[in-house]
Amino acid sequence: xxxxxxxxxxxxGWSQGDLADRLGVSRQTVNALxxxxxxxxxxxxxxxxxxxxxxxxxxxxxxx
Amino acid sequence: MxxxxxxxxxxxxxxxxxxxxxxxxxxxxGGNLLIRLGDRAGWPSQAGQALLAVLTALPLxxxxxxxWRLLRRDLDELLQRIVLEGLAFALVIxxxxxxxxxxxxxxxxxxxxxxxxxxVMAPALLAAIGMAVxxxxxx
Numbered sequence: 348x349x350x351x352x353x354x355x356x357x358x359x360g361w362s363q364g365d366l367a368d369r370l371g372v373s374r375q376t377v378n379a380l381x382x383x384x385x386x387x388x389x390x391x392x393x394x395x396x397x398x399x400x401x402x403x404x405x406x407x408x409x410x411x
Numbered sequence: 412m413x414x415x416x417x418x419x420x421x422x423x424x425x426x427x428x429x430x431x432x433x434x435x436x437x438x439x440x441g442g443n444l445l446i447r448l449g450d451r452a453g454w455p456s457q458a459g460q461a462l463l464a465v466l467t468a469l470p471l472x473x474x475x476x477x478x479w480r481l482l483r484r485d486l487d488e489l490l491q492r493i494v495l496e497g498l499a500f501a502l503v504i505x506x507x508x509x510x511x512x513x514x515x516x517x518x519x520x521x522x523x524x525x526x527x528x529x530x531v532m533a534p535a536l537l538a539a540i541g542m543a544v545x546x547x548x549x550x
Contacts, residue, residue, distance in 0.1 A: 376489040379549040388488050 350407045353381040355399045370394055428474070428481055435470035436535075440528055442467020493545040500541025501534050508533075 356366050356377075363381070367374040372391065379385035380395075387395065387407075396403045445467075446460050455463065482494055516522045525533075 372487040373490055375546075375550060376487050379489055384549045385489055385492075391488060 348386050348407050349383055349410055369398055428477055431474045435474045438467045438470045443528060489549060493542055496545040497538045497542030501537035504537050505534050
Protein backbone atom coordinates (compact mmCIF):
# COMPACT_ATOMS: atom_id res chain seq x y z
CA UNK A 348 0.00 0.00 0.00
CA UNK A 349 1.05 3.59 -0.58
CA UNK A 350 0.24 6.35 1.88
CA UNK A 351 0.56 10.07 2.54
CA UNK A 352 1.67 9.66 6.13
CA UNK A 353 4.98 11.47 5.64
CA UNK A 354 3.23 14.45 4.02
CA UNK A 355 0.63 14.68 6.78
CA UNK A 356 3.33 14.45 9.41
CA UNK A 357 5.41 17.07 7.59
CA UNK A 358 2.45 19.49 7.46
CA UNK A 359 2.34 19.41 11.23
CA GLY A 360 6.08 19.72 11.68
CA TRP A 361 6.29 16.47 13.59
CA SER A 362 9.31 14.21 13.61
CA GLN A 363 8.84 10.47 13.18
CA GLY A 364 9.41 10.16 16.91
CA ASP A 365 6.65 12.69 17.62
CA LEU A 366 4.23 10.75 15.46
CA ALA A 367 5.32 7.47 17.03
CA ASP A 368 4.63 8.89 20.50
CA ARG A 369 1.19 10.11 19.44
CA LEU A 370 0.31 6.73 17.95
CA GLY A 371 1.83 4.67 20.73
CA VAL A 372 4.18 2.77 18.43
CA SER A 373 7.94 2.72 17.88
CA ARG A 374 9.74 5.13 15.56
CA GLN A 375 10.77 2.10 13.51
CA THR A 376 7.11 1.36 12.88
CA VAL A 377 6.42 4.92 11.69
CA ASN A 378 9.46 4.74 9.40
CA ALA A 379 8.35 1.41 7.94
CA LEU A 380 4.81 2.73 7.41
CA UNK A 381 5.99 5.87 5.64
CA UNK A 382 8.30 3.92 3.36
CA UNK A 383 5.51 1.50 2.48
CA UNK A 384 7.48 -1.41 3.91
CA UNK A 385 4.78 -2.30 6.38
CA UNK A 386 0.99 -2.15 6.20
CA UNK A 387 -0.67 -1.24 9.49
CA UNK A 388 -3.26 -3.33 11.25
CA UNK A 389 -6.82 -2.06 11.04
CA UNK A 390 -6.77 -0.68 14.63
CA UNK A 391 -3.55 1.23 13.92
CA UNK A 392 -4.95 2.53 10.62
CA UNK A 393 -7.99 3.83 12.53
CA UNK A 394 -5.72 5.48 15.11
CA UNK A 395 -3.76 7.17 12.33
CA UNK A 396 -6.93 8.34 10.61
CA UNK A 397 -8.32 9.68 13.88
CA UNK A 398 -5.09 11.47 14.70
CA UNK A 399 -5.03 13.26 11.34
CA UNK A 400 -8.83 13.62 11.23
CA UNK A 401 -9.03 11.98 7.84
CA UNK A 402 -10.69 8.86 6.51
CA UNK A 403 -8.48 5.80 6.19
CA UNK A 404 -8.80 5.77 2.39
CA UNK A 405 -7.60 9.37 2.28
CA UNK A 406 -4.35 8.25 3.89
CA UNK A 407 -3.84 4.73 2.54
CA UNK A 408 -4.43 3.44 -0.97
CA UNK A 409 -3.74 0.17 -2.69
CA UNK A 410 -0.86 0.11 -5.14
CA UNK A 411 -2.38 -0.24 -8.59
CA MET B 412 -4.31 19.28 17.62
CA UNK B 413 -7.07 16.82 18.31
CA UNK B 414 -5.70 13.44 19.25
CA UNK B 415 -7.30 10.35 20.68
CA UNK B 416 -4.39 8.09 19.94
CA UNK B 417 -3.05 5.61 22.42
CA UNK B 418 -0.38 6.83 24.82
CA UNK B 419 3.21 6.52 23.75
CA UNK B 420 5.07 3.33 24.42
CA UNK B 421 8.75 3.06 25.00
CA UNK B 422 10.67 -0.17 24.95
CA UNK B 423 13.52 -0.12 27.47
CA UNK B 424 12.28 -3.56 28.53
CA UNK B 425 13.84 -5.02 25.40
CA UNK B 426 17.35 -4.06 26.48
CA UNK B 427 16.91 -5.33 30.03
CA UNK B 428 15.36 -8.54 28.73
CA UNK B 429 18.34 -9.02 26.44
CA UNK B 430 20.70 -8.56 29.43
CA UNK B 431 18.61 -10.98 31.47
CA UNK B 432 18.79 -13.56 28.68
CA UNK B 433 22.57 -13.21 28.41
CA UNK B 434 22.95 -13.58 32.19
CA UNK B 435 20.49 -16.48 32.35
CA UNK B 436 22.26 -18.24 29.50
CA UNK B 437 25.60 -17.65 31.22
CA UNK B 438 24.15 -19.14 34.42
CA UNK B 439 22.95 -22.22 32.55
CA UNK B 440 26.27 -22.70 30.74
CA GLY B 441 28.20 -22.02 33.96
CA GLY B 442 26.03 -24.55 35.77
CA ASN B 443 26.74 -27.10 33.09
CA LEU B 444 30.47 -26.46 33.47
CA LEU B 445 30.27 -26.80 37.24
CA ILE B 446 28.39 -30.07 36.94
CA ARG B 447 31.02 -31.44 34.55
CA LEU B 448 33.83 -30.36 36.85
CA GLY B 449 31.96 -31.71 39.85
CA ASP B 450 31.47 -35.01 38.09
CA ARG B 451 35.24 -35.37 37.74
CA ALA B 452 35.96 -34.22 41.26
CA GLY B 453 33.26 -36.40 42.77
CA TRP B 454 31.62 -33.44 44.53
CA PRO B 455 28.83 -32.49 44.94
CA SER B 456 26.81 -35.66 45.09
CA GLN B 457 24.45 -36.76 42.33
CA ALA B 458 21.57 -35.06 44.14
CA GLY B 459 23.64 -31.90 44.53
CA GLN B 460 24.45 -31.91 40.85
CA ALA B 461 20.78 -32.36 40.02
CA LEU B 462 19.92 -29.41 42.27
CA LEU B 463 22.63 -27.33 40.59
CA ALA B 464 21.25 -28.31 37.19
CA VAL B 465 17.77 -27.14 38.13
CA LEU B 466 18.87 -23.93 39.86
CA THR B 467 21.12 -22.77 37.03
CA ALA B 468 18.37 -23.36 34.45
CA LEU B 469 15.72 -21.46 36.45
CA PRO B 470 16.79 -17.97 35.28
CA LEU B 471 16.04 -19.02 31.70
CA UNK B 472 12.48 -19.90 32.72
CA UNK B 473 12.13 -16.46 34.33
CA UNK B 474 13.50 -14.88 31.16
CA UNK B 475 11.00 -16.89 29.09
CA UNK B 476 8.07 -15.58 31.16
CA UNK B 477 9.31 -11.99 30.82
CA UNK B 478 9.90 -12.49 27.11
CA TRP B 479 6.34 -13.69 26.62
CA ARG B 480 4.98 -10.74 28.58
CA LEU B 481 7.08 -8.31 26.58
CA LEU B 482 5.95 -9.85 23.32
CA ARG B 483 2.25 -9.84 24.19
CA ARG B 484 1.90 -6.56 26.06
CA ASP B 485 4.74 -4.18 25.41
CA LEU B 486 5.92 -4.49 21.81
CA ASP B 487 4.04 -2.67 19.09
CA GLU B 488 2.66 -4.59 16.13
CA LEU B 489 5.70 -4.24 13.86
CA LEU B 490 8.15 -5.28 16.57
CA GLN B 491 5.89 -8.22 17.43
CA ARG B 492 5.95 -9.19 13.79
CA ILE B 493 9.75 -8.95 13.61
CA VAL B 494 10.16 -11.15 16.69
CA LEU B 495 7.62 -13.71 15.46
CA GLU B 496 9.19 -13.80 11.99
CA GLY B 497 12.56 -14.39 13.63
CA LEU B 498 11.19 -17.26 15.70
CA ALA B 499 9.44 -18.74 12.66
CA PHE B 500 12.66 -18.49 10.67
CA ALA B 501 14.53 -20.32 13.43
CA LEU B 502 12.00 -23.14 13.53
CA VAL B 503 11.70 -23.48 9.77
CA ILE B 504 15.48 -23.61 9.27
CA UNK B 505 16.29 -25.64 12.38
CA UNK B 506 14.15 -28.65 11.45
CA UNK B 507 15.71 -29.38 8.01
CA UNK B 508 19.18 -28.61 9.37
CA UNK B 509 18.64 -31.08 12.20
CA UNK B 510 17.27 -33.69 9.80
CA UNK B 511 20.24 -33.21 7.47
CA UNK B 512 22.66 -33.49 10.38
CA UNK B 513 21.05 -36.65 11.70
CA UNK B 514 20.96 -38.29 8.26
CA UNK B 515 24.61 -37.43 7.53
CA UNK B 516 25.59 -38.65 10.99
CA UNK B 517 23.67 -41.89 10.45
CA UNK B 518 25.30 -42.35 7.04
CA UNK B 519 28.69 -42.15 8.69
CA UNK B 520 29.66 -38.98 6.87
CA UNK B 521 31.79 -36.52 8.83
CA UNK B 522 29.66 -34.15 10.84
CA UNK B 523 30.72 -31.58 13.39
CA UNK B 524 30.49 -32.80 16.96
CA UNK B 525 27.60 -31.06 18.68
CA UNK B 526 27.42 -30.83 22.45
CA UNK B 527 24.28 -30.02 24.40
CA UNK B 528 25.18 -26.29 24.66
CA UNK B 529 25.49 -26.17 20.86
CA UNK B 530 22.00 -27.60 20.56
CA VAL B 531 20.67 -24.90 22.91
CA MET B 532 22.51 -22.07 21.20
CA ALA B 533 21.74 -22.98 17.59
CA PRO B 534 18.00 -22.09 17.63
CA ALA B 535 18.76 -18.92 19.60
CA LEU B 536 21.34 -17.93 17.00
CA LEU B 537 18.92 -18.71 14.17
CA ALA B 538 16.19 -16.65 15.85
CA ALA B 539 18.61 -13.72 16.21
CA ILE B 540 19.50 -13.99 12.52
CA GLY B 541 15.82 -14.19 11.58
CA MET B 542 15.00 -11.09 13.64
CA ALA B 543 17.89 -9.17 12.11
CA VAL B 544 16.74 -10.10 8.60
CA UNK B 545 13.13 -9.16 9.38
CA UNK B 546 14.17 -5.90 11.01
CA UNK B 547 16.22 -5.01 7.93
CA UNK B 548 13.29 -5.83 5.67
CA UNK B 549 11.06 -3.32 7.46
CA UNK B 550 13.62 -0.51 7.72
